[in-house]
Amino acid sequence: MIVLDDLTVSFGAVRPLDELSLTIAAPTHGIIGPNGAGKTTLLNAFSGFAGSISGRITVFGEDITAMSPRRRAIWGVRRTFQTVQLADDLSARDNIVISVDHCPHGFGHKHDAADAVCELVGLDDPNRLASELSTYERRLTEIARALAGKPRLVLMDEPAAGVSSSERTLLSELLRNLAESTGAWLILIDHDVELISAVCETATALDFGAHVASGPTADVLADPLVAEAYLGSGASGAV
Amino acid sequence: MTATTQSDSVVPIIAHGRAPARVAVAQVGLFLLLVLAVAWWVPNQFGAKWVSTWTTTLVFAMAAAGIGFLYSRLGLASLAQVALVGVGGWVALRLEFGTGLPFFVIVLLSATITAGIGALLSLPALRLRGLYLTVMTLMMAAGFDEIFNATGFPNGGSGFLGYQASGELQRMNRPSIAESDAAYFRLVLVVAVVMFAFVWLHERTKPGRAWHLIAQSEGAAYSSGIDVVMYKTWAFVLAAFLSGVAGAMFAGQLGQLGPSSFETIDSLILFALVLVGGAYHWTGWLIGAVLFKAFPAFLDDRGLSGDIATMIAGAAAIVNLIAAPRGIVGEVMKASAGLRGRRRRGARDDTGVEE
Amino acid sequence: MPDIKPFIVTGLALGSIYALSGIGLVVLYRATAVLNFAYGAIGAIGALVAWDLIDGGVPEPVAWIGCVAVSTALSIGYGVIVAPLLADRDLVTKAVATAGYTLLLLGFSLWWLPDISRSLSLPTSDHGFRVFGVFVAYTRVIALGLALVVTVGVTGYLMRTRTGLYMRAMADDPEQAGMLGIRTDRVGAIAWAMSGVLSGVTGLLIADLIRLEAGAITFLVVPAIAAAIIGRLNSLPATLVGGLAIGLAESVAAPFDSISDYRGVAPFLAALLFLVWQGRHTQIQIFTSTR
Numbered sequence: 001m002i003v004l005d006d007l008t009v010s011f012g013a014v015r016p017l018d019e020l021s022l023t024i025a026a027p028t029h030g031i032i033g034p035n036g037a038g039k040t041t042l043l044n045a046f047s048g049f050a051g052s053i054s055g056r057i058t059v060f061g062e063d064i065t066a067m068s069p070r071r072r073a074i075w076g077v078r079r080t081f082q083t084v085q086l087a088d089d090l091s092a093r094d095n096i097v098i099s100v101d102h103c104p105h106g107f108g109h110k111h112d113a114a115d116a117v118c119e120l121v122g123l124d125d126p127n128r129l130a131s132e133l134s135t136y137e138r139r140l141t142e143i144a145r146a147l148a149g150k151p152r153l154v155l156m157d158e159p160a161a162g163v164s165s166s167e168r169t170l171l172s173e174l175l176r177n178l179a180e181s182t183g184a185w186l187i188l189i190d191h192d193v194e195l196i197s198a199v200c201e202t203a204t205a206l207d208f209g210a211h212v213a214s215g216p217t218a219d220v221l222a223d224p225l226v227a228e229a230y231l232g233s234g235a236s237g238a239v
Numbered sequence: 240m241t242a243t244t245q246s247d248s249v250v251p252i253i254a255h256g257r258a259p260a261r262v263a264v265a266q267v268g269l270f271l272l273l274v275l276a277v278a279w280w281v282p283n284q285f286g287a288k289w290v291s292t293w294t295t296t297l298v299f300a301m302a303a304a305g306i307g308f309l310y311s312r313l314g315l316a317s318l319a320q321v322a323l324v325g326v327g328g329w330v331a332l333r334l335e336f337g338t339g340l341p342f343f344v345i346v347l348l349s350a351t352i353t354a355g356i357g358a359l360l361s362l363p364a365l366r367l368r369g370l371y372l373t374v375m376t377l378m379m380a381a382g383f384d385e386i387f388n389a390t391g392f393p394n395g396g397s398g399f400l401g402y403q404a405s406g407e408l409q410r411m412n413r414p415s416i417a418e419s420d421a422a423y424f425r426l427v428l429v430v431a432v433v434m435f436a437f438v439w440l441h442e443r444t445k446p447g448r449a450w451h452l453i454a455q456s457e458g459a460a461y462s463s464g465i466d467v468v469m470y471k472t473w474a475f476v477l478a479a480f481l482s483g484v485a486g487a488m489f490a491g492q493l494g495q496l497g498p499s500s501f502e503t504i505d506s507l508i509l510f511a512l513v514l515v516g517g518a519y520h521w522t523g524w525l526i527g528a529v530l531f532k533a534f535p536a537f538l539d540d541r542g543l544s545g546d547i548a549t550m551i552a553g554a555a556a557i558v559n560l561i562a563a564p565r566g567i568v569g570e571v572m573k574a575s576a577g578l579r580g581r582r583r584r585g586a587r588d589d590t591g592v593e594e
Numbered sequence: 595m596p597d598i599k600p601f602i603v604t605g606l607a608l609g610s611i612y613a614l615s616g617i618g619l620v621v622l623y624r625a626t627a628v629l630n631f632a633y634g635a636i637g638a639i640g641a642l643v644a645w646d647l648i649d650g651g652v653p654e655p656v657a658w659i660g661c662v663a664v665s666t667a668l669s670i671g672y673g674v675i676v677a678p679l680l681a682d683r684d685l686v687t688k689a690v691a692t693a694g695y696t697l698l699l700l701g702f703s704l705w706w707l708p709d710i711s712r713s714l715s716l717p718t719s720d721h722g723f724r725v726f727g728v729f730v731a732y733t734r735v736i737a738l739g740l741a742l743v744v745t746v747g748v749t750g751y752l753m754r755t756r757t758g759l760y761m762r763a764m765a766d767d768p769e770q771a772g773m774l775g776i777r778t779d780r781v782g783a784i785a786w787a788m789s790g791v792l793s794g795v796t797g798l799l800i801a802d803l804i805r806l807e808a809g810a811i812t813f814l815v816v817p818a819i820a821a822a823i824i825g826r827l828n829s830l831p832a833t834l835v836g837g838l839a840i841g842l843a844e845s846v847a848a849p850f851d852s853i854s855d856y857r858g859v860a861p862f863l864a865a866l867l868f869l870v871w872q873g874r875h876t877q878i879q880i881f882t883s884t885r
Contacts, residue, residue: 047462069461078462085459087451094448101445102464145463316690363869370629370685371869374819377631377693378862381816385858503813504700507693514690546705553697560691561679 001025002153002185007055009041009209016041018209019055024187027179030200030217031189034230038209039189040082043155046187047079048072059153074103076152076184080142080159086130092141093118093126096148103149117148120181121174136167143174151184158190168195175199193221205229278428282421290420292536294492297427299324299509300528301434301485305478306513307524308438312450313474315369318506319357319376320482322383325501327353327486332393332496333401335411342414342491346430350483357479358472365471372475380506387498394495410494427488434481435521446473508549511556517566526567596849600728602842607734609841610741611799612861615814616821616833617744618792621752623827624765625785627685628677630669631692634815635699636790637797638808640665642707644798645714645806654717662794668699669790674783681768696812703808714801737799744792745834752830757784817844817861824868840864 002024009017016038031039044050046057048069056065064072078099086095096114100107107113118126123140130141139159146154156175160168176199178186190196196203196217203217207229213220220226282290302320309315331349334340340348364375394410396403417426441447449470453460460467490496512530517523530552535545563570615633623629644661648654672695680688718732752758760781763771772778800811817840824836840861847857 047458049458049461069458070464070466073462073464081456081459085452085456087448087455090448090451095452098448098452098465099463101448102466149464314684314686316686318693360866363866363873366873367869368685370689371823373686373689374629374823375862375865375869378816378820378865381813382859382862386856389855389858502809503816504697504809507697510690511694511697544705546701549701550698550705551701553694553699553701556694556697557676557691560683560687560694561676 001058001060002029002187003056003058005056005058007042007045007053007057009038009045009050009053011051016050016209017045020206020209020211022204022211022214024185024202024204026201027185028176028200028202029185029187030196030203031187031206032191032193032196032203032220032226033206033212036208037206037229039206040157041209042206043079043157043187043189046072046077046153046155048077070102076103076150077155078146078151078153078184079155080139080146080157082157082161084135084138084142086138086141086145088129088131090130091127092123092130092133092137092144095130095141096126096144099145099148105149113148114144117144120144120147122170136163136171139163139171147178147182147184151182153187154178154182154184155187156189159188160190160192160195168192171195172198197221274428274432278425282424287420289536290424291492292533294420294424294427295489296528296532297424297431298485298489298492299531300431300525301488302482303509303513303516303524303527303531304435304438304521305481306510307518307521307527308442309474309478310513311518312442312447313454313471315471315474316373316510317376317475317478318373318510319379319383320478321501321506321509322380322503323353323357323479323482324486324489325383325387325496325498326356327483328490328496328501329387329390329392329486330483331487331490332411335490336393336395336401336409342412346484346487346491349487350480353483353486354476354480357482358476361475362472365475366468376506377503380503383501384498384503387501391498392496408495411490412494413491423492427492430484430488434484435524438477438481438521441477446470450474504549508552511552514559515552515555515566517568519565520568520572523566523568598846598849599726601845601848603725603728603730603734604848605842605845606838607737607803607841608845609838610734610737611796611803611814611837612817612821612841613741613834613837614737614744614792614796614799615818616825616837617741617748617830618789618796619815619818619822620825620827620830620833621748621761622785622789623822625761626673626677626764626782627688627768628692629685629689629819629822629827630789631689631815631819632672632695632699633789633793633818634797634812635696635703635808636665636668637793637795637800638703638811639668639699639797640794641714641797641801641806641811642703642808645712645801646707648714658798661798662791665794665797666787666790669786669793670783673786674779677782677786678779696815700808700812703812707808709807709809712806714798714806716798716802719802733799733802737803740795740799741834741837745830748788749830757781761785817841820861820865823865826872836864836868 004020004022007017007020008015020042031042033039041050045053048067053065056063058064059077062075064075064077067075093111093114096117097110100110100113105113107116114126121140121144123137123144126141130138133141139162143156143159159175160171163171172195175186175188178184186199188196188200200217202215203220204214205212205220205223205226212229213223213226281293285293302324306317306320309317327349330352331345334345334348360379361372361375364372390400391402393401394403394408395401413423414426417423449460449465452463452465453467453470457467509527509531513524513527516526516530535548538545538548559566565572619630619633640661643664644657647657647660652660672692676691676695677688680691716733718736720731722729722731722734724730752762760771760776763774763776764778764781768778797811800814804810818837820840821833821837824839825833843864844857844860847853847860
C-alpha cells in the first residue's frame with residue numbers, strides 16, 4: 001500500500017499540490033487530470049525533487065519522505081520522464097546498465113541484468129546508440145533502465161507519448177503485467193484514457209493540485225466531477 | 240554493428256556501441272603504430288628548440304585532456320587547469336629537492352596531491368550550478384597566479400617554500416632512462432598516451448556512464464541512484480590529476496619552473512583552444528595543446544607577437560560556441576562523413592543527435 | 595600590531611572598485627543571464643584609450659569621456675552582436691563566450707600597447723584631506739561615494755522605472771518577458787550599456803588607484819565576481835557589502851609580513867568561504883532538463 005498524507009508542494013506562493021491525501025492499494029494506478037493539475041509534480045514529489053514539501057509519503061510501510069532522491073532510487077523508487085532522458089552518446093544497453101551500476105540487482109553480472117530487462121520490455125539489439133533508436137525504442141530503453149535492479153515502485157510520466165498505436169498496445173501489455181513480471185507497483189500518468197483503462201486497476205483524478213476522485217478506474221472515468229474538471233479547463237476528457 | 244565512422248552524426252568520443260573486436264583491435268594497433276612513428280620521427284626531424292616545444296605540447300595535452308573531458312562529458316568548464324599544472328610542478332619540485340624519492344614516485348605523488356587540492360577547492364561549488372564551478376575555477380587560477388608570484392617555485396632553497404632568490408639553484412633531475420631531450424620527449428609521449436588511455440578507461444566503465452547521464456539530466460541521474468556530487472567531484476579530481484602529472488613532467492623537462500608559465504590568462508587560453516580544437520574528441524584535445532604551445536612558437540619564429548595568438552584564441556572560441564561546438568575535429572569529421580554520403584540515416588526522428 | 599589605518603582607507607577605495615564592478619556584473623547578469631568575464635578587459639581598453647588620448651595632447655576630460663564611450667561601445671557591441679546568438683544557451687556557455695571576448699580584448703590591448711610602465715592619474719588624487727592622521731586622496735572618496743550612489747541609484751532604477759521593471763521581468767523569466775511584449779533586445783542593450791559605462795569608470799579608477807596595466811585591470815574582474823557571488827548574483831546591497839569587505843580584507847593584510855604577499859588571494863577565499871556557508875542551507879539543486 002502507498003499512502004500520501006497531506007502532501008503539499010510549494011514553490012513560493014504557488015502550490016502545485018495542496019494537502020493531497022491518497023491511498024493506493026492496487027499494483028497499477030493511474031493519475032489523470034488536465035494540464036497543470038499537478039500530476040508531474042506528484043511524481044517529482046515521489047522522486048524527491050519537488051521544491052518545498054510537507055506531508056508524508058509511505059510506500060509499503062516505509063516512510064520515504066526523509067530519503068534523498070538517490071536513496072529512494074536505490075531503495076526502489078524509479079521513474080521515467082515526460083521527455084525521454086537518455087545519454088545519447090551511450091548505447092541503449094549502457095544506459096540501462098547505469099541503474100545496475102548503482103542499485104542492487106541480484107544477477108551475477110551487470111550485463112546479464114541489463115539483458116534480462118531488455119528481453120522483458122522487448123528491446124532488440126540494445127548495442128545501438130541511444131541517438132539511433134526510434135521514439136518507441138527510446139521509451140523502452142528508459143523503461144528498461146527504470147526496471148533494472150529490483151524496482152519496487154515505478155513512476156511513469158506519459159510513456160506512450162509519440163508512439164504509434166500498435167506500439168501503444170505493446171506498451172499497454174507490458175505495463176499491465178508489470179507487478180507480475182517485476183514485483184513492482186506502477187503509478188502511471190497519461191492523457192490517453194484508453195491506456196489508463198487498459199493498464200490501471202485504480203486511478204486518481206487531480207485538478208489544481210487537489211484530489212477530485214479516486215477509486216476503480218472505470219468509476220473515476222465515469223465520474224461527472226472528473227469530466228467537469230477537464231471540460232472546465234477547456235480540454236476534453238480524452239486526448 | 241556499424242563502425243561509428245560511417246554514421247553521419249559526429250562520432251562520439253568513444254564508441255559505446257560494441258564495435259566488432261577485430262575493428263577495435265585494428266584501431267588500437269593503428270594508434271600504437273602512429274605513436275611509435277611520432278616517437279621516432281619528431282626528435283630526428285626537429286632541432287633542440289622545437290623538440291622542447293613538442294615536449295611541452297605533450298605536457299599540456301594532458302591538461303587539455305582534463306579540460307576536454309570535463310566539458311564534453313559533464314558540461315563543466317574548468318578555467319583553472321593550467322594553474323593546476325603549476326601546482327603539480329610546484330609539488331614535484333618541492334618533493335625533488337626535499338626528498339630523495341625517485342622520479343616516477345614524485346610524478347604520482349604530485350598528481351595525487353594536486354588532485355586532492357583541486358577537489359577540496361572545487362567541492363563547495365560542485366554542489367551548485369555549473370556556472371559557480373566555472374567562476375570558482377577562474378578565481379582559483381587568479382589565486383594561484385598570486386601565490387606563485389609570492390612563493391616562487393622551489394629551487395633548492397630551505398624552508399617549506401624551498402625557494403631561494405640567489406645562490407646555487409637546483410634543477411629537477413630526469414630519470415636515467417630519459418636524460419637526453421629526445422629521450423625525454425619519448426617519455427612524455429608515453430606518459431601522455433597512458434594518461435589518455437586512463438581517461439578512456441573511465442569513459443568505458445561506470446564513471447563514464449554516470450557522467451553521460453549527469454550531463455543529460457541530473458534529475459534522471461539521481462533517479463537512477465547516481466551520487467551526482469560524488470561523480471562530478473570524481474571528474475574534477477581526474478582532471479586535476481591529469482594536470483598534476485603534466486606539471487611534474489613539465490618540471491622534469493625544464494628542471495626549473497617560474498610563475499610566468501602559469502598565469503591566469505594561460506588557463507583561459509588553453510580552455511579556449513581545447514574548445515576550438517574540439518572538446519568532444521581526444522584528437523581535439525591534442526590540437527588544443529598544439530595551438531597552445533606550438534602555434535605561438537611558430538609565430539615567434541616569424542617575429543610575430545604571441546598576443547596575436549591570444550586574440551585568435553578568443554575570437555575562435557566565440558565562433559566555436561556559436562556555430563561549431565565540436566571544434567575543428569568536429570567540422571573535419573562532419574565534412575568527411577558528408578563526403579562518404581549518408582549510409583544509414585533513414586527516419587531520424589526528433590531524437591536525432593543535435594550538432 | 596602595525597598601524598592599519600592607512601590600509602583601511604586603501605581598503606575602502608579598493609573595495610569600492612570591487613563593489614562598482616560587482617554591481618555592473620550583477621545588473622547585467624540579472625537582465626541577460628550573462629556573467630560577463632570581459633568586464634575588466636573592456637575597462638582596460640577604455641583606460642588605455644584615455645591614456646593614449648592624453649599622451650596625444652587631448653584634454654583630460656575629453657579623454658575620460660573617450661574612455662567611457664569606448665567601454666560602452668565594446669560592451670554594447672558584444673551585447674547586441676554576439677550575446678543574442680547565444681541567447682538560448684546555458685549559463686556556462688554564455689559565460690565562457692565572454693571569457694573568449696576577454697582573450698580577444700586583452701590580446702588586443704597587449705598587442706596595441708605593449709606592456710611598459712604607464713600611468714594615468716586623475717586630478718582628484720593630487721588633493722585630499724587628513725583623517726586620523728592618514729592622507730585620503732579625493733579619488734578614494736569619489737570611489738566610495740560612487741559605489742554608494744550607484745548601489746542606491748541602480749536599485750532605485752530597477753525598482754521604480756519602467757525599463758528597470760522590464761529588466762527584473764527578464765531576469766525572472768526571459769521567455770515570458772518576450773511574450774508580454776517587452777523589447778528584450780532593447781532592454782538587454784541598455785543593461786550592456788550600463789555595464790559598459792561602469793566598466794569605463796572603474797577602468798579609470800583602477801588606473802589611478804592601482805596601476806594602468808591591461809592585465810591587472812582585466813583580472814580585477816575576479817574580485818568583482820567574488821563580490822557578485824557574495825551578492826548571490828542578485829542583491830546589489832549585498833554586492834556592495836561583499837566588495838567592500840573583500841577590499842578591506844585584502845588591504846588590511848598588507849602590513850602583516852607573514853600574509854602580506856598572499857593577500858591577493860582574499861577574493862577567492864571570500865567566495866569559497868561564502869559558498870561553503872551557503873551550501874549548508876541550500877538543498878542540492880536538481881535539474882531535470884538538458885543542460
